[in-house]
Amino acid sequence: MNLDEALHTFIAESRELLQNMEDALLRIEQSPDDEELINAIFRAAHTIKGSAGLFGLDYIVAFTHVAESVLDRVRNGELRIEGDLVAVLLSSCDHLVELIEHLAAGSGDPTAEIQEKSKAIAACLNDYLGSDAAKNTNVVLTTEPNQTCTSEGGGEVETDLWHISLRFGKDVLRNGMDPLSFIRYLSTLGDIHHIFTLLNNIPPAVEMDPESCYLGFEISFKSNADKATIEGVFEFVREDCMIRILPPRSKITDYLKLIAELPEEELRVGEMLLRCGTLTQAELDAALRLQHGDGTAAPRPLGEVLVEAQMVSSPVMEAALDKQKQVKEHKSAEANLIRVDADKLDELINLVGELIIAGAGTNLIAQRTGDADLLESTATMSRLVEEVRDSALKLRMVQIGGTFNRFQRVVRDVSKELGKDIELVISGAETELDKTVVEKIGDPLTHLVRNSMDHGIESAETRLAHGKPAKGTLKLNAFHDAGSIVIEVSDDGGGLNKQRILNKAIERGLINETDNLSDKEIYNLIFEAGFSTAETVSNLSGRGVGMDVVRRNITALRGTVNLDSVEGRSTTVRIRLPLTLAIIDGFLVGVGTSVYVIPLDMVVECIERAAWENAGGDGRYINLRGEVLPYLRLREHFEVEGEPARRENVVVVRHGERKVGLVVDRLLGEFQTVIKPLGKVFNRISGIGGFTILGSGEVALIIDVPGLMGQGVVEMERNGQNAESMRALN
Amino acid sequence: MAKTILVVDDSASLRAVVGIALKGAGYDVLEACDGKDALSKLNGQKIHLIISDVNMPNMDGITFVTEAKKLPDYKFTPIIMLTTESGEGKKSAGQAAGAKAWVVKPFQPPQMLAAVSKLIMP
């Protein structure tokens, strides 16, 4: 097949797709919720756009893009397909037929008349894109010109070589990406002057996973390609690899930064400079010879030799020496450290968990016997066990600094990408939290940081116009607060626009116009599913910011997230997480013969039945001192058999801003417990977060309050009880 | 021996143009019109790279990739996803399924060739 034949295929295929689109549009009015039909319509526009692009038919791409954007909103349920919209889409479909027939007739570029028509119909379609998006269907990508350097700290480095530092991520190979392929491709863009392959990160044989990647490369590269092209070589691995690219004649400060950023600790200064491309092999060799030259004097540090020989300007040297010193200090501290396999720690925590359970059993027996000596001895043991537990948990604590520092890179790259000048300020890096939590917090944090940079911090011009410094500041902060760790992501950007959020929330049906919300409640609406403040829709950029995903991830860690903002000044997102996922303080309740554990930090209060049964409400809500409180009977939810107790109790739990009452038979008091995960088979049981074993040997299920709330609300809505009826109660 | 690329898209013209470009660069090309068809082509023959659309009838691209990654012979095959949906949801679903390389539609043949040759040389 040649290109001409392919074009004929395109024409035939488009005719068929447009016929399907027309059929579907004619049927959609009868069944506007038929997803199959909506998908067929969307796919027609989507496919024609994709193929037209391949043939360079830009006018067809431009027109189908608008239609596709509208259809995307329909598909996402943001827009209903009815009446007027169907008419507009039908005329779009007709117009596409016209464009395709014009192409089939071989009449070249569309006539002015056809172009006018395209414009008119696109304008009608634009009306369905919402005001913000319509204005802005193009994003201009700014690429930073290669800076020629000024005389900061000694000026440019002499070489005319690019310097590329690569540390590939562990999963690169598993994802089908071969680092060698990228380097092969790089070599087609220029000349690899020198390449140094780092093999020393391969772990000892037993630990080495042959499917993981441990490779790094330092490359000096001669090429006339621009920076975007060279960066583009690594676009598919950009997210999980460390990549540094220094253009030829970079500023010395850039090299200094590179030295500071390189992960290797044991690199000798000379090697580092060689790898950075700052020195040639000959220069380094000469320096080494000087250093060992006269056998009489004690060898001097390499750095001094280099400076004396005037082979390297001193600021570069200082950075390299700093690093060397850090490594040394690190080394002496390291002498007191031993490396332990994380699995062994997990095993220890597990055993401590068993010990706590066994201890509780012993306590129970001791209390039953009433033997004073025994009681005293078990009390001492309990205290010690608690201390052992705390120390064991501390073993798994790691500083959050490592996670924070990764963002230096993200902030640097993204600010370049966006053409904004943004500084990252890190504080509280030494704050510790559980390793498992640290591993899971990276993604949500990345999301928040990107969001702040994309949508929070304004362009330099806007900032100056508002009397702010041109450089934006992004802060990452962490601290401990009452058994939790609090992580803050804040920026000094434009803040959130309350009115716009309100309008959007009303438009999406998240709230009613009559709702009276506090500022905080308004801001936190952006975490609701289906809410997005993205203003631009383009060929390239994403549709939707997905703060609801952030909240979901945090909730899964038993944490909460909320947001504060001062319009025009700043935005702060605050994440609160438990210090550990392994052990919780629980509140024990009984339903029938079953025992459940509710995480204590979510329990607000307990009420006796007598206090609430006559307090009004309609069987789904109770009146808690004038507040409407939805409730849920655990007996019904978990289908516990038997008659309810005569005096039921309500445990009021809170997660984030929401409160729910859980109706139980008995309150059994506080209990410290180890969370054991449920097997895969039970993964889908909602409302259960794990289980634990009581001192008596009984099994108790741990209630997943956020999960239960999600389900409770759904059930209430299904029963036709919504916020309206809650208000009616007041 | 030339390397083999499987192109999965419901548009015959897209497959044709991509096929012409890839063959011109020295690759062997196999075609499939949707996820189901593509899975049937994964019958043990060596495939060095898969290019797949996301939105397709019968079986979409994400499901296809998820299934392909379960086959031992194609567990580590590099995958390029074609999409206009650079939206968070689809992309993270695709990434979770093992597709790390994305090319946004519409694209021109040279862009596709560049993306392919970053992952495998002919």
Place this chain on the structure above:
Amino acid sequence: MNINIANEDGICRIGIDGEMTIYSATQAKESLLSAMADCNEIEMNLAHVSEIDAAGLQLLALVKREAADRNKPLHFIAHSQAILDMLDLCNLAGVFGDPVVLSPA
């Protein structure tokens, strides 16, 4: 990929046949390490390696380091074109050259 192992007078001769890639990396790691365990000297024949990727390179590096740690001389011999291309690309000919005699430090 096939790994042929022959022991002769304490010298372990390992021949690798086929693709040295991630698909066979797990199996290859096991075979190579166990082959190295019971011999005094190792000779790796790379003549029939038809393709090598980063996973293969990592295995060569691992074998080399293990041999050095156990003071066992290791020779890479008869490099195939695929191996030579890779060594050239990564500038590693000096590390995995032909023949490399590792003298215990």
